[in-house]
Amino acid sequence: MIKILKIRPWPFKNETVTLHWIGNVKIENRQWLIQAAFVHRNECTIIELPIAALPLLRIGTPYYDGLPMQTQKKGMLFKIKVDNVKNGSVSKAIDVCRNLNYFLYKKPELMNQNIWSFQSGGATYHIPQTEMIRALFAINKTLTNALLRPNGLDLLVNKVSINQNRTAAIDFSDEIPGTIMTDDFARYFGWLYLHPEMKQSYSSVQSNSYAMMANGINLKGIPLEMTMPNTNEFNLTVRGMQRIDEILILEWLASDLADPPFTEINIQHKSVKKRVYTAEKRKNRLSKQEQSQEHVLNENNGERSREDANQPVIDLEPTQMAFRQSTIVNRIPKQEQKVNQGDEYISNSGQGGGVQQNVVGLDESIFGGKIAPIEFKTMEIADTYMNYGLDYFIEMIRYLAGYYTHMSVSVNFVFLPLGRKFSYLPDGRRRVCAIGKVSNGMKESFIIEVAVPDNRSLSMLIIPSLGSAHKSEIHIQGLLTKLVFNSGSWSNSFLKNQVHNKIRHYDETARNWAKRIIYYL
Template sequence: MGRMQLKLKNWPFDKGIKAQLIWIGEPFKYQNKWMIDTYFNDGKSTKKVIQDWANIHFLSIDKYYIDGDLKSGKLIDKENKTKVIDIDLSGITPKYNENDWRIKGTDCRSKSRTYNFYKNNKLYTIPIIEIVRSVLAPNTFMLNNILYNNTFEDYFTYEINDEILKLYFNGSYKTSNLKDTYFNHFAWIISNRNVLNMVESIGYNNCFKHKMMFDFNMKHFKFTARVKENKAGYTILEIIKLKEKRINFNEIQVFHPSLEEYEKSDGSKKWTYINVNRNKGDKRVIDNELDGANKMTESIENDFIMHEYVKLPEIHRQKTGHANKHTKVDEQTKIYFKNDDNNRTFADEGGFNTGAGIDVSNIDLKYSKLSGELQDFINVLQQLRKMDGIKSVDINIIFVPLGRKFSHLKDGINRRRCIIGRILKTNREMIGIIEVEREGKALSTLIVKSNNKMIKNIVYDELLEGLIFESGKWSNKKINKLKIKGIKIERVIHSGKYCNINNIIKKIQVF
């Protein structure tokens, strides 16, 4: 078997033509996933190639690519302008630099964002996107999630006991990502607060400021890089190895729903899969038009980026469940054929669907299948619609913010939800109601009203952030702060299992 090829389906150059990567743009949203514009020049013309954002794992400025193969990048340096050197920038605070940039051979313009490090009268310039690609997000999972705000909590929570890190993954985290290299990287981020702040600020700035930026604050920064020398110093083109990463844990304990103790059984399999590959071989076609990945994942090992650790912790996968493993295939076994056409994507599974609110326009149809306390509260809101003086009742069902254990239900897997009801009265006044999935917890319902009639979303955001920060209690500090701004907030205490409809009606009438 030869070297696996990862060929771009939309490669614009003729077969055998070598094209140099001259520019990597910033990520942008297209059809529910993150993409980038890349520019290649073959010596005659510059052409734009739109790619999935996570493809940057294989992309390096100034390298030449042939036939769209992401793994074919080679350096052609006839003038010996580049070299590989070891660099130590530990303890140096860099300066952020942003400049307008015209892309060679085109009329397109972009922004150059770099960090400039000064050491021993030399300037070391590192593109921000290279720090993200090679240092903070060296694998597909990190690349696909680092652009989202507080994304880790969508997949796992963690606890620190002495020098033990416990990672509690939920079912959204793919079993194919249960890798030691991933666990080590998570542990490095979590055990180094400055690095964690960098990772978190990337998602925040990307979501709210629409910029790829962060405050660089790594105390220990040693690496091997391919650089281009200039009069002032060096431009870092590619970080090849990050050196001496320090993990401040001796042990990592991993929990995941798939980690079960299997016992072999003589019973028949309920189903089995047979792969049918029409296009066998070492070629994979990277299709930028795919919306995202399905459940099937193919792992590819490579040495494009290397991370070196001072000391690695022990990793223990905790098997908390039991299951029977059936091994026999007989006439009772259903056989499914999976057709693999060799098309691949580095985009996240299912595209962008994390952290999205559920907009409800017709609660009678949309949420008739809800059960438990949220359905009970929806029934309460249905009764409010029948009240005199009420023009309409609209609902959003959203996930509470991430950041604490209370962000998830007691099972540690499913995200906790809340209902935000917006009640429009006939006099045009707006009243908001917040009800959180409680699981029996003594947590009151909040009723909110603004002197300006309209209630901005930031009011709900602040209240829910305070709730999470206080680990499941409404934050008096947040409430008092909002009251100073003219926001009226009343609490309705739950009477036993159900919310007291009469108390809610009274609060609304006197507001």
């Protein structure tokens, strides 16, 4: 199973750097590129990546060797009630970030980014439009590449319809790889395509970009901009940084924005086949090597990805979108697939099951391309919104940050590693844990609280930092993996040689909870 994709080019050898901001887009060698600004030791370096790398980029996240360190993100969690996305105003990053003391290193390609600002609950929230585009539209490589292509969504379908009974039908084009043609993708795409406001907003990214290009040449590129959709009230969870009553949103984590105009959807795609069973012998193809676990992004813009209907898919840290109503997906076969059910015979010929190419591409595939293409999944479709049972923990963390002002406190959500039943909640969602990072100037500690809305008994875990973000990331991810493979238990079998404190849960106020754990921090 393919697990990771490393960002390339990567000029930061053996260094931990933080993604500080996302910059402009530009065309080079007939490919769209996007700028990512990383900061290390108070120096800002901008690298250019394929536009389809946008889902890999989460502002405020440290990276090492091209990989994000998910447990080390900066910021706090905020739950927001948004009355209508359209109710807000646009401004430039330089104006917003100056007021929030968020330094953009005098880089024009960072300062001219578009910020959407809106008010809720007496506070003003500011979110980069690049982050909104990532969270709402850049859910995989295919849809991200289509963002800046004229009629990008329309070119991904052959035919779309919806009747008065709220039953939709979509015949998807062959351009979409079969490996991403899941029921959840169909639900999301149907909502995006058949909701007029959302489709227009998606299309506006391309039309706004081409309009800016037509108005003049800018060697540093142009900022992404979207037209805000008219929406109903919805809930939004974000990670951000606060200064008085203003919050800079670094990452859009989850929402219940999706309200599809259909209750049932019939989909067609070349990968949807009717199985015809035969009594012929079954082939079992053997491979002498296991699939590679590590892939690096192609950094030669002159080389293009080849066409491949069965592109491998990497599961990235997902953004959650809760649908306000359940939708039925019916898969309508276009062709037949013969399935042999006879005796098995062994074959070691052919290329199937071998090692995947190490260098992979995120550009649009072309006939005659040489680079192996790769896809990814970065959205979780759910029927419920963020009810992980962690609200009380977040309240306690907020009390820590507000009362013990000499401490530096941050918190973020991390999805548990895959591999066992405990990785998922009973309703099918990925299980998450909240990770708080607390520093008093002399000591840094991590507080790990795993979501157990299914009423499993699991203590909070407090561990010390290992001195660097990279070492702590490896340590925490290792502990979470062992937790998953020990059926959700902080077992002494892997904790006995670790410095740690397990804190039991009691029915108490957030204030008393915070005072009880301060001794260990």
